Amino acid sequence: MTHPQQQAVLAAAGIHRRFGALVVLEAVDFAMAADEAVGIVGPNGAGKTTLLSVLSGAFPPSAGSVSFKGGDVTALPATARCRLGLVRTHQVPKPFSGMTTFENVFVAASHGAGLGRDEAYEEALGSLKLCGMLGVANRRAETLGLLDRKRLELARALAARPTLLLLDEIGGGLTDGEAGELVDTIKELRRRKIGIVWIEHIVHILLQVAERLICMDAGRIIADGEPQAVMADPQVIHAYLGGGPK
Amino acid sequence: MSVVPTSPMIERGTATSRIAAIAVAIVIALLAIAPQFLSAGAVDRMTALFIYVILAAMWNALAGFGGLVSVGQQVFFGLGAYFAIRLADAGLNPFLALFASGIIVGAVSWPLSLFMLRLKNGEFAIGMWVIAALTHLLVNLDRLVQGETGTSLISLNVYDASIRRVTIYWLALASMTALLAALFGLLRGSTGAAIRAIRDNEDAAASVGVRVTGTKRLLFVLAAFGIGIAGALWLATSITFQPKTYFNVQWTAYMIFMVLVGGIGTFEGAILGALVFFLIETWFGGAGVWYLIGLGATAVLFSLFLPRGLWGTIEERFGLRLLPVGYRVKLPANVADGGMIPSQQATTYQEKA
Numbered sequence: 001m002t003h004p005q006q007q008a009v010l011a012a013a014g015i016h017r018r019f020g021a022l023v024v025l026e027a028v029d030f031a032m033a034a035d036e037a038v039g040i041v042g043p044n045g046a047g048k049t050t051l052l053s054v055l056s057g058a059f060p061p062s063a064g065s066v067s068f069k070g071g072d073v074t075a076l077p078a079t080a081r082c083r084l085g086l087v088r089t090h091q092v093p094k095p096f097s098g099m100t101t102f103e104n105v106f107v108a109a110s111h112g113a114g115l116g117r118d119e120a121y122e123e124a125l126g127s128l129k130l131c132g133m134l135g136v137a138n139r140r141a142e143t144l145g146l147l148d149r150k151r152l153e154l155a156r157a158l159a160a161r162p163t164l165l166l167l168d169e170i171g172g173g174l175t176d177g178e179a180g181e182l183v184d185t186i187k188e189l190r191r192r193k194i195g196i197v198w199i200e201h202i203v204h205i206l207l208q209v210a211e212r213l214i215c216m217d218a219g220r221i222i223a224d225g226e227p228q229a230v231m232a233d234p235q236v237i238h239a240y241l242g243g244g245p246k
Numbered sequence: 247m248s249v250v251p252t253s254p255m256i257e258r259g260t261a262t263s264r265i266a267a268i269a270v271a272i273v274i275a276l277l278a279i280a281p282q283f284l285s286a287g288a289v290d291r292m293t294a295l296f297i298y299v300i301l302a303a304m305w306n307a308l309a310g311f312g313g314l315v316s317v318g319q320q321v322f323f324g325l326g327a328y329f330a331i332r333l334a335d336a337g338l339n340p341f342l343a344l345f346a347s348g349i350i351v352g353a354v355s356w357p358l359s360l361f362m363l364r365l366k367n368g369e370f371a372i373g374m375w376v377i378a379a380l381t382h383l384l385v386n387l388d389r390l391v392q393g394e395t396g397t398s399l400i401s402l403n404v405y406d407a408s409i410r411r412v413t414i415y416w417l418a419l420a421s422m423t424a425l426l427a428a429l430f431g432l433l434r435g436s437t438g439a440a441i442r443a444i445r446d447n448e449d450a451a452a453s454v455g456v457r458v459t460g461t462k463r464l465l466f467v468l469a470a471f472g473i474g475i476a477g478a479l480w481l482a483t484s485i486t487f488q489p490k491t492y493f494n495v496q497w498t499a500y501m502i503f504m505v506l507v508g509g510i511g512t513f514e515g516a517i518l519g520a521l522v523f524f525l526i527e528t529w530f531g532g533a534g535v536w537y538l539i540g541l542g543a544t545a546v547l548f549s550l551f552l553p554r555g556l557w558g559t560i561e562e563r564f565g566l567r568l569l570p571v572g573y574r575v576k577l578p579a580n581v582a583d584g585g586m587i588p589s590q591q592a593t594t595y596q597e598k599a
Contacts, residue, residue, distance in 0.1 A: 056453065058449065058452075058453065078449075078453045079452045079453075079455055079456060079457055079458065082453060082454060082455040083455050087453070087454070087455075088453055090449075090450065090453070094450035094453075095446070095447070095450070096442065096443045096445075096446035096447055096450065096451070097446050097447075098445065098446050098511065099439070099443065099446060099572075100572065100573065100574070100575075102573055102574075102575045103442070103572060103573050104443075106436075106439055107436075107439045107440060107443045107451070107454060107456060108454035108455065110436040110439065110440075111436070111440055111454065111455040111456045111457070112455025112456075113455070114455070117436065120436070121256045125254050125575070134254065134575070134577060135577075137254075137575035137577070138574050138575055141446075156450075156454055157453075157454065159454075160454050160455050
């Protein structure tokens with residue numbers, strides 16, 4: 001394992017999550033250091049987004065605990081975790097449709113990062129610039145196309161000044177060129193020492209950023225480690241292709 | 247994130263909005279001296295207009311900005327009148343009772359919000375109606391009210407009729423001005439941005455650090471307080487209190503009408519809608535049932551052909567914003583790093599996909 005527990009900024013222990021009779025997460029343990037970039041892959045229905053939701057506080061686990069920056073945050077809602085620096089983006093973008101792009105990001109800067117007016121302006125403009133969105137700053141978010149909505153998810157999360165960013169398929173549905181631009185932005189975040197957890201199906205894009213890869217299947221982590229090793233793991237190949245050696 | 251461009255600026259107002267601010271101040275000053283020139287009947291009508299503006303602005307803040315659509319706001323209108331009756335009966339000066347009543351209504355709405363705000367969308371809307379109907383029944387149980395026989399704000403009768411009329415006019419004008427100013431300040435600040443974010447997507451708002459429940463509660467209580475004041479003022483103009491008149495769902499229907507016609511989610515829209523409603527009532531109010539049919543038909547036509555209401559359409563068509571609560575980024579002309587379509591910066595808000 002590549003994650004010394006002592007330095008773990010985010011740790012989840014014994015996470016179970018059930019929706020009625022359906023068990024989506026089963027005994028998941030996860031820990032990462034503040035400066036890590038962790039990729040999560042796995043077939044549809046493996047529980048990746050559910051894990052991200054439990055980590056971000058969108059809903060609580062059925063059992064298990066989550067700690068962030070050394071404190072137990074299991075009972076804290078998403079709002080409080082965001083204010084601590086644990087911020088997520090959504091797989092299906094959730095813009096504030098009736099507000100402008102700038103206003104979307106400003107909300108995060110003033111409430112998530114807790115900044116005063118002028119600082120929040122600067123933070124919001126900085127995030128928009130980083131994500132290449134200054135040109136559409138005054139557009140209502142409902143008029144944005146998919147690429148810009150994905151960028152807005154990222155810009156808005158960034159404006160909340162995360163120490164750790166949870167990205168849910170931020171590249172999904174984009175062309176390779178478009179996804180490449182996002183990767184450049186995310187690499188810039190790495191230079192700023194923001195930790196990343198990134199769920200993505202487009203593996204070759206993910207591997208440009210991830211230093212560590214986790215593969216999930218059927219609610220469990222089946223492989224965790226150096227990306228090439230994980231991709232070559234027989235269990236991972238089995239999860240994706242079925243059959244073969246187990 | 248220190249590499250921030252110093253060049254883009256954030257604009258809150260426009261040249262038009264600065265002129266509008268001065269115009270608003272002049273209009274309020276003129277309204278303040280107007281009773282000297284108006285007939286007694288006109289003073290009463292204007293008082294009604296001020297109350298309509300309060301109602302429309304409060305419902306608009308709740309539904310148009312906060313996404314909290316309620317069809318039970320008459321509960322606060324009725325309680326505003328009821329508590330004023332109760333306080334005056336206990337010996338409080340009747341004019342003072344009007345405002346004390348508003349505060350009590352706000353205080354009552356706080357515990358009410360604890361469970362009502364757990365409901366979403368339609369459940370919240372109908373739930374509020376249920377609360378209104380229940381409260382109506384409870385008020386009927388009060389011996390002072392004598393069921394639907396009702397009672398009166400008798401202690402107001404010690405004042406001379408003309409002094410009373412003008413005092414209530416001024417109180418209504420002052421209440422309207424203060425409530426609109428408070429609302430404008432709230433919606434224009436960072437809490438206002440949070441309120442709109444919650445309206446558009448509650449989960450996303452929570453995930454970027456907005457305190458969803460607390461923010462909704464603040465808006466809910468403010469709207470209750472404002473509508474409570476409106477109910478108390480209405481009582482002062484009509485003196486008599488019959489529960490079924492005050493707890494009637496028609497009050498919420500009027501609020502919805504004013505906001506839909508004026509333009510939901512725009513600050514100016516609610517005021518314009520109240521004015522339109524007031525004029526329709528003044529001109530056609532005597533037409534009995536046809537008046538109500540006309541109101542209904544107008545609302546239907548608006549929702550079909552002008553879904554953004556009068557002001558929403560004006561704003562969209564002409565980019566006119568008199569009392570803007572939003573933020574606009576003004577980019578320097580040479581910005582090239584802004585991303586895809588720099589020419590979009592001029593069009594912006596009024597665009598639709």
